[in-house]
Amino acid sequence: MTAYLDHAATTPMLPGAIDVLTAELGRTGNASSLHSAGRSARRTVEEAREQLAAALGARPGEVVLTAGGTEADNLAVKGLFWSRAGQDSARRRILVSAVEHxxxxxxASWLARHAGAETVLLPVDGTGRLDLDALAAELEAAGPRTALVSVMWANNEVGTLQPLREVVALAHRYGVPVHSDAVQAVGQVPVDFAASGLDALTVSGHKVGGPLGIGALLARRGLDLTPVLHGGGQERGVRSGTLDTPASRAFAVAVDTAVRARPQTAARVTDLRDDLVRRVREAVPGAVLRGPDPVPATGRDAARHGDPPARLPGNAHFTFPGCEGDSLLFGLDSAGVQCSTGSACQAGVPQPSHVLLAMGVEEHDARGALRFSLGHTSTAADVDALLDVLPGVVERARAAGLASAGPAGRAGPTGHGAGAGAGAGRGGAR
Amino acid sequence: MRVLAALSGGVDSAVAAARAVDAGHDVVGVHMALSRNRDQFRTGSRGCCSIEDAGDARRAADVLGIPYYVWDLSERFEDTVVADFLAEYAAGRTPNPCVRCNEHIKFEALLDKAVALGFDAVCTGHYARVVTRPGPDGSAPVRELHRAADLAKDQSYVLAVMGPDRLARSMFPLGDAASKAQVRAEAAARGLSVSAKPDSYDICFVADGDTQGFLRERLGSLPGDVVDVDGRVVGAHDGAYAYTVGQRKGLSIGRPAPDGRPRYVLEVRPVSNTVVVGPADALAVGAVLGGDAVWLADDVVGAEPAGRAGGADWFACQAQVRAHGDPVPARARRTPHGGVRVEVHGDLRGVAPGQSLVLYAGTRVLGQATVEGTERA
Incomplete structure (x- = not known):
């Protein structure tokens, strides 16, 4: 059997979303057309917009539909920067957490290189939580010169929830708008746009059981955003492009369903995740949980008992010392267990995660990372399947880590060192 | 067998993997990420060639219906192949990075990792043949490394550095391919989109092919003298590492030679940072001394001699010192401490320390060593 433990990458579409998507795909009509087919499509889109807004605590007019989370993030960061810097050329600073997607x-870095922005990466603590003092210091030093702050709702790799209430309060003291990428949070934890005080928020379709290729930026009424895509002037002129009627409706149904089911789903997934964490720790004693600990083992954390951990319910993230993530992933995938190394992958090239590095994890430890993310279809059998094979996979990955670390690495206690100094010589390795 | 097919993204490795699948093996494709160029914020970069290659390798795996993974061996590659390349040039020697890559990366780091993860062998698109013969008197079978059927594509020279143990876990399904054209036709027939992809020739980590520029950037400028065989200064250079024995072009020599004949690099002396030049006939080599020898034919070359005295028995062979150089008739014998002495019977010119010396008997590879020094003819 196979076990899918990568819901944070994408999660199966909800049956209700599939039903409305396939039904809508058979209908014709451009939502910008003025005849009856167009009006019908427009009505579908607007009903979807209302459904999305209601589920997320926003007004319908605050929903800007996009082709996904990445586009919504780009629109927020670039649109806010260009708009703010355009009104006041001194506002060129962009403050983002170091663990952003x-x-x-x-x-943010592109604007620094091409548009005169000054981008500041805000540090996080060992669990991935934003350093609020650092944010306060940056705002105190140059609040009036700051164009925007962007801090994600929940981290995609280690699941850490960010203290957004405090971020918003600090930034608004200086009149600085705040954007949050909530792609991982919607459907997992309560997300209420109005209550959050945020100025902009990103949500994605396929992370909540909707279709791929659609998302939205919630933009507070009155927030001035410079468009990134120019054209037909759809979405109040902020985001041109023919509206995707079928995907909009399926997206709205998915968000609505996921948000309604969230209390039950989250409780069930939290139990599965806690079970997974406990059993991985038992089965692989060297494994190190990264991010906030949902099941503290020691009395030191017992005082916090009763508080919900500041972590996504379905997320578990471990590093396995002496192992390379690619060996672990290969071993698990071969055994039918699908998860992620949790690192940024460009064309499948594994690189140490910037999130783990920002949390202070050493580069060689960061290489042995695995993210297990559970979702609405996860079952106890998935966790069982993982635990059936994980100890053997880790053992082999450790052996492979020793083998590929080279002669110098073999001498080290954990197999790291990767042949440093073994290169220039032409000694015994031959 | 469980076979790991190294997929570079080129046509050869794709067809080799396809043949391994056809042979009934359980094949998994792996692309090695070797570049350490980590563009943290990728905005603006359209991706380097290695990302394109990784995509081509992935599509080849899709077409073959085999799993595909990328393994990051970039740190090991930098620490061994690139570091060795720089250290060798800095020491006035002429390295072959492809030999070092086969030695340290493909058939060590990759192979060892593969074996640790449960694979039986690594399959590559190299053009060479592995021939298994029954051992003498019923002993274990002997594996021989031979030149490819297509001598124009033969790559046994860069594989000879492998010892017998590693050879036993290697597969080269293209060894008996008639020609590269045939391999391309086979790729096209199999629906592999890389069938018409151009061959790569340059050193992979010197992206623009400018080796001298790469060396200058990494080793810095180090001006010194160009001298003739009598020690007279005849010119200047900007870094002795940029010169290799036998080189004629790129010598900035002010005065012409007294006899008016062209001059060649005869020697690079890193300690005094001088480049010695002289006439072509001074390049002729009579004997080559090799070190760090690896042998694949104990039945021919015999045992390593004990002690300091002389060497073992002579054996007849052909010596090759460049990937695409012609083999030269020679005789050789093992010397103590992993050495070999080769006396050539033909015309061999411009042999530089650091080059890979491979000895053949016909198509069979007898062994490999690194050139430590030469004696003039």
């Missing part, structure tokens, strides 16, 4: 980090 690349869809936020890369636009």
């Amino acid at each position: 690349h869809a936020v980090l890369d636009p």
Whole structure:
């Protein structure tokens, strides 16, 4: 059997979303057309917009439909920067947490290189939580020169929930708008746009059981955003492009369903995840849980008992010392267990995660990372399947880590060192 | 067998993997990420060639219906192949990075990792043949490494560095391919989109092919003298590492030679940072001394001699010192401490320390060593 433990990458579509998507695919009509087919499509889109807004605590007019989370993040970061810097050329600073998804980090660094922005990466603690003092210090030093703050709702790799209430309060003291990438949070934890005080929020379709290729930016009424895509002027001129009627409706149904089912789903998934964490620790004593600990083993954390951990319910993230993530992933995949190394993958090239590095994890430890993410279809059998094979997979990956680390690495206690100094010589390795 | 097919993204490794699948093996494709160029914020970069290659390798695996993974061996590659390349040039020697890559990466780091993860063998698109013969008197079978059927594509030279143990876990399904054209036709017939992809020739980590520029960037400028065989200064250079024995072009020599004949690099002396030049006939080599020898034919070359005295028995062979150089008739014998002495009977010119010396008997590879020094003819 196979076990799918990568819901944070994408999660199976909800049956209700599939039903409305396939039904809508058979209908014709451009939502911008003025005849009856167009009006019908427009009505479907607007009903979807209302459904999305209601599920997320926003007004319908605050929903800007996009082709996904990455586009929404780009629109937020670039649109806010261009708009703010355009109104006041001194506002060129962009404050983002160091653990943001690349869809936020890369636009921010691109603006620094090409548009005169000054991008500041805000540090996080060992669990991946934003350092609020650092944010306060940056705002105090140059609040009036800051264009925006972007801090994700929940981290995609280690699941850490960010203290957004405090972030918003700090930034708004200086009149700085705040964007949050909530792609991983919607359907997992309560997300209420109005209550959050945020100025902009990103949500994605396929992470909540909707279709791929659609998402939205919730943008507070009155927030000035410079468009990234220009054209037909759809979405109040902020995001041009023919509206995707079928995907909009399926997206809305998925968000609505996921948000309604969240209390039950989250409780069930939390129990599965806690079971997974306990059993991985038992089966692989060297494994190190990264991010906030949902099942503290020691009395030191017992005082926090009763507080919900500041972590996504379905997320478990471990590093396995002496192992390479690619060996672990290969071993698990061969055994039918699908998960992620949790690192940024460009064309499948594994690189140490910037999230783990920002949390202070050493590069060689960061290489042995695995993210297990559970979702609405997860069962106890998935966790059982993982635990059936994980000890053997880790053992082989350790052996492979020793083998591929080279002669210098073999001498080391954990197999790291990767042949440093073995290269220039032409000694005994031959 | 469980076979790991190393997929570079080129046509050869794709067809080799296809043949391994056809042979009934349980094949998994792996692309090695070797570049350490980590563009943290990828905005603006359209991806380097290795990302394109990784995509081609992935599509080849899709077409073959085999799993595909990328393994990051970039740190090991930098620490061994690139570091060795720089250290060798800095020491006035002429390395072959492809030999070092086969030695340390493909048939060590990759192979060892594969074996640890449960694979029986690594399959590559190299053009060479492995021939298994029954051992003498019923002993274990002997594996021989031979030149490819297509001598124009033969790559046994860069594989000879492998010892018998590693050879036993290697598969080269293209060894008996008639020609590269045949391999391309086979790729096209199998629906592999890389069938018409151009061959790569340059050193993979010197992206623009400018080896001298790469060396200058990594080793810095180090001006010194160009001298003739009598020690007279005849010119200047910007870094002795940029010169290799036998080189004629690129010598900035002010005065012409007294006899008016062209001059060649005869020697690079890193300690005094000088480049010695002289006439072509001074390049002729009579004997080559090799070190760090690896042998694949104990039945021919015999045992290593004990002690300091002389060497073992002579054996007849052909010596090759460049990937695409012609083999030269020679005789050789093992010397103590992993050495070999080769006396050539033909015309061999411009042999530089650091080069890979491979000895053949016909198509069979007898062994490999690194050139330590030469004696003039």
